[in-house]
Amino acid sequence: MSLPSRKTMLALSELMYEGVMLFRADGHLLLANSAARNHLCKVDADQANDHHTPGERLVRQLPVDALSQVRTTGRWSGSLPADDRDVLAHLYFHDDQEGGHYLALVQGVEGQEGFEQELHKRHAELRQAYMRLNGAQDKLLQSEKMASIGQLAAGVAHEINNPIGYVHSNLGSLQEYLRSLFTLIEAYERALRAPDPKALLSEIDDIRTRFDIDFISRDLPQLMAESREGIERVTRIVRDLKDFSYFDRAESWKLVDLHTGLDSTINIIWNELKYKVTLQRNYGELPLVECLPSELNQVYMNLLLNAGHSISERGTIEISTGQEGDQVWIEFKDSGAGIAPDLMQRIFDPFFTTKPVGSGTGLGLSISYGIINKHHGRIDVTSVLGEGACFRIVIPTRQPTTRKPELPGQA
DSSP, X not given: OOOOOHHHHHHHHHTOSSEEXXXXXXXXXXXXXXXXXXXXXXXXXXXXXXXXXXXXXXXXXXXTTHHHHHHHHSEEEEEEEOSSEEEEEEEEEEOOTTSOEEEEXXXXXXXXXXXXXXXXXXXXXXXXXXXXXXXXXHHHHHHHHHHHHHHHHHHHHHHHHHHHHHHHHHHHHHHHHHHHHHHHHHHHHHHHHSSSGGGGHHHHHHHHHHTTHHHHHXXXXXXXXXXXXXXXXXXXXXXXXXXXXXXXXXXXOEEEOHHHHHHHHHHHHHHHHXXXXXXXXXXXXXXXXXXXXXXXXXXXXXXXXXXXXXXXXXXXXXXXXXXXXXXXXXXXXXXSOOOOGGGTTTTTSTTOOOSOTTSOOSOHHHHHHHHHHHTTOEEEEEEETTTEEEEEEEEESXXXXXXXXXXXXXX
């Protein structure tokens, strides 16, 4: 199939609203449509006595660094000011044996007002695209978070059912204890109303023996303490789950204790780990850190679950924290299977997973990487195949912005 002729190309270019020019590096014009000539004649106020070609005229109007930029990067975009309007220009360069060729596209914007309107229009379009992208990212973040909670639902239910179970059992014992104590109290009341209270002492002693009141007096405080502990445990799990699942696009940056978030996350996923993992916490001294706490909690969960899944039978997960200058670090080290060298470059890719089909979305590490990047931090990974892996999160104690973070407890 033959290429269109120069005559055809020129005819097509005459139909364009934009000016099109093709010229050599020495300024020799090869092609220019009428729109290009019209735009550039209006740009140059001295065109009446100007014998330069449109290509040379364009070069004269460019900013000082435009030519060096276009010859280095291959492209340049900017505006060429005129008396009554601005001209938007896009310049492209291709180096070849003839010294190189330039392709220019120019478009006039009538008046400064028109130019600003065009900029506002482009800005609004970019803002809408950004908002749609940001909204999609928020939905993805929340859906992955809820998917993780869904996978852990059975474990969370088990963690709640255990304390609820022995609280329920203790309440049954308490009911029996109260019945025995009320029987004893009634015996004391009859003795107090009797003419000779001592006559009922044998009955009272029989009741105390039969219902083992001495044992009840020893067991009752312990029973109440265990029940209170169980209720507090359920309350803590529910609070941690609520904090973890919390989602708000307008969530503010806060100064928080990272150890609190770590402990809350461990409480939520502990049923997933406790049967095969020995957990070691080596917490250092950390200052309050400016962050989005619910998002960091999701990173902790992703890394802890991955560490747990890498351990087939029994192993350890070591969580360490510390501070270096104006940065803090949180390290998750496991004794699992490790990561193969050829997979290290792909572990943060979206949808990449080494788990069986249906066992994971492949988004956990990708989302974690994005969250830490949002915090102006990084995730460092080291691993020896067969000996485990180590993920270290490093984030600044304060974000490099002028906003004032909320202190703990502030609304």
